Amino acid sequence: MIKTLMNYIKEYKSASLKSMIYVSIEVIMEVYIPYLMADLVDLGISNGDMNIIFKIGLYMIFCALISLIAGALSGKYAAVAASGFAKNLREAEYENIQNFAFSDIDYFSTGSLITRMTTDVMNIQNAYMNIIRTMVRSPLMLCFALFMAFRINAKLSIIFVFAIVFLGIVLFLVSTRVHPKFKKMFKKIDNLNSSVQENISGIRVVKSFVREEHEKEKFTQASDDVYNLQKAAEKILIFNNPSMQFTVYCCILAISWFGAHLVVSNSMTTGELLSMFTYVNNILMSLMMLSMNIVMITMSISSCERVCEVINFKSTLTSPDNGLKEVKDGSIDFDHVYFNYGQVDEGYVLEDINLHVDSGTTLGILGATGSGKTSFVQLIPRLYDTIKGSVKVGGIDVRNYDLKVLRDNVAMVLQKNVLFTGSINENMRWANENATEEEIQEMCNLAQASEFIDKMPHQYNTHIEQGGSNVSGGQRQRLCIARALLKKPKILILDDSTSAVDTKTDALIRNAFMEKIPDTTRIIISQRVSSIQDADQIIVIDDGKIIAKGCHEQLLNTCEAYRDTYLAQQKGGDFDEQ
Template sequence: MVKTLMKQIKEYKKDSLLTMLFAALEVILEIIIPLLMASLIDKGIEAGNMSNVTKYGTFMFVIAIGTLSLGFLAGNHAAKASTGFAANLRDAMYTNIQTFSFSNIDKYSTAGLVTRLTTDVTNVQMAYQMIIRMCIRAPMSLVCALAMAMMINFRLSMIFVVAIFFLVAVLTTIMYHATKYFNDVFPKYDTLNESVQENVVGIRVVKSFVREKYENEKFKKAAQNIYKLFVKAESVLSYNNPAMLIAVYGSILMLSWLGAKAIVGGTLTTGELTSLFSYVMNIMMSLMMLSMAFVMITMSLASGRRIAEVINEQSDLVSPQEALTEVKDGSIDFNHVVFSYKHGSGEAVLKDVDLHIKSGETIGIIGGTGSAKSSLVNLISRLYDVDEGSVVVGGQDVRNYDLEVLRDEVSVVLQKNVLFSGTILQNLRWGNENATEEECKEACRLACADEFIDRFEDGYNTYIEQGGSNVSGGQKQRLCIARALLKNPKILILDDSTSAVDTATDASIQESFNERIPDTTKIIISQRISSVQNANRIIVLNDGVVDGFDTHEKLLETNEIYRTIYETQMKGKEEE
């Protein structure tokens, strides 16, 4: 974990090192001040020598200014280093997330990834700032102050040693018990964020079903779980302050009593005792800072592990070393394919699928809910890998292609259409960032999207709200089809992506496809017979098994499932 996180310091190593240097110099100057104070008292005030008072007072003032300046520089560079480190962590996680396959993404919830990119990174950022400043300054200050105290009076300095051992024992115990609570609390943030995300995304459903009270209760429960764990953790950490006060006041009392006896006995001067009091405060403040740092580090350990987990996650799907960079054509072959979402375990979703599709064909896929229609087409662009058999595109196993090359040639319009904030043109150019406005308009004509775009006041510069909330479901589908067409793919997959358009528009889209992109292999998944009946051939899927693969007419004669679907839908139309 530590090695993974430290790699992200990168260009902020210089700021980190400068923070530690300035913090060390700050300590050295601070340690000199009590010695000068002792000299000022013994050689100036008690000796009645005003020149020494002026001399030592001036030295103390100059050193104090130097200490303040070094403290400012240390703080400034610590802020740069920690915020830069946090930015690199977020960038490393986000960049790696983009490489995830669907199976990798399935391991993490969206809310969990958001928590890691925000709360967890902030915890690590604060801990890093404490490490490069406090964890350098405090130990060095403690050691130097203890060394100076021993130089003044070794016997009295043993009071500090006892106090240090006492506090170390208490802090170790506190850290041990608090860590397990912090390990449990951050996954609870995932649940909290998930509750917020679901509620905001589905706010229309929540309001239409009047489920606000239920959602409030669900959120309160998630928040309460975090509250309980933090109370337990903070209850353990609360022992820190009493232990610190016992050590500080115990040291002061012992030092006052034994120091006074030493002065009376003539083995210690007033100035030296004053210096020892300063050093005891230095030592105790150092321990206080260390305890604060330990608390923050304890909290960040759980966050660090969660961040490293995402950064180190390796995609299940990678391009081969000598990857093919050209897809010859749009032919597709499924050679006795077996597939499950959990490789090596779980029930197979697709079972012994053996299909052969020629380049340029229009293929329909129909079947009941859960028959694995989407799973079948996901294998074509290698969103998942097969368990057995092979998927061949353009005469080559999809595992031999460079992933970007393959996915550029296989354009998919998914079941759940997604538009992004921006103009219609900006959304269309996701398919081809260099597409001209005329090319975008042509793609929209093919997808029958031009008819409604022309009615918008700003036309192709109309702004699309987040998630496409200001366009209808059918309009959104047609825009997504146009976006896919701009890729000029060899294979076009429409995964139930015309379900929200009327049958006349659906037929018009398919007719334009046949006329304008005849060489592109077109795969149309639909629940409607009318959407697939004009395809060259139709695949009938039933529980992950190919039950039929033929033309509309022949399937009506030979396939019971297809005939039942057809008759049911035709009967429904007649009743209308």
């Protein structure tokens, strides 16, 4: 874990080192001032010597100024180093998340990944700032102050040794017991963030079903879980400050008692006793800061583990070394394919799938909700890997292709259409960042999107809100189809992506595909038989198996499920009734 984190300090090593050097200078000056104060009292004030008072006073002012400047510079470089370190960690997490397979994201959960990139990184940033500043300052102050105290009076300074041992035991007990609490708390924060993310993304559904109270109760439960764990951790942490205060007062009383006897017996001067009181404050304040930082570091250890888990996580789906850089054509073969999301040999989502699709043809897929249609097409661009069997594109197993090359040749319009904040042009260029205005307009014409774009005040420069919330479902679908076409793919997959458009527009889109992209293999998943009846080949999937395949006329004669669906829709029945 430490090795992983150290890799991301990188260019901020210099700032970290400067912060530690400046804080060391700050400490040396602070520790030296009480020593000068003892001479000021014993040599200057006691003897009434103004020259010595003036001289030592100047030295003290000089030391205070140096300490102030060094402290400010230390704080500046600590802030730069900690902020830069946090930036690198966030970037490393985000970069690795981009390589995650869908199953990897499911493993972590969206809420957990958000927590690890925000709350956990912030904890690490704060802990690192304290490590290079306070965790350097406190031990140095402790050591130097102890050295000066022993130099003034070794016997009296033994009091500090007992204080350090006592506080060390308390800190050890507190930190070892509080760490498991924080570890559990961060998991609950994951659940809290997941609840918020799910609620906000599905707020329209929540309001349409009037489930606000249910969502409030769910959030309250998640919030209470975090509260209860944090409260349990704080119940342990509260022993820290009382123990510190108890030690401080005991040390002051002990030094006052024994120091007074030493002054009376002339074994110690008044100035030295005053210095000892200052060193009491320095030593015990150092211990207090040290204890607080140990608690913070204890809390951040859980965050470090969680961040490193994301950074070091190896995706279950990776691009092969020296993967093939060219896809010959859009032909597709499924050879005895078995698949499930749990990676176990039971309960297959897809079972013994065998299919050949010629390049440039159209494949229609019909099946009930949950039958495995989407899982089927997600294997083609290798969003998931098969459990058994192989999926081939262009006659080559998809696992042998370079992932980027394969996915650049397979365009997929999912059931849930996603648009991003920005103009229509900017959204289109997600598929091809070098696409010209003419190419964008051509593909929007092909997807029947230009008819509503041309009516917009700013046309292709119209701003799209996050998720495409300022356009209708049908408009969103057509924009997503146009974006997919801009990739000029060898395989185009439409996963029920024309469900929100009328049948006339649906027919226009399909006819445009036949005329404009005849060499592209087209896969259309639809609940409407009318959307797939002109396909070269149609398959009917039920419970993860292909129960029938053929053209429209053949299936009407041989497949009861297909025929019943067609007849129900011809009579105006529910499209999903199959």
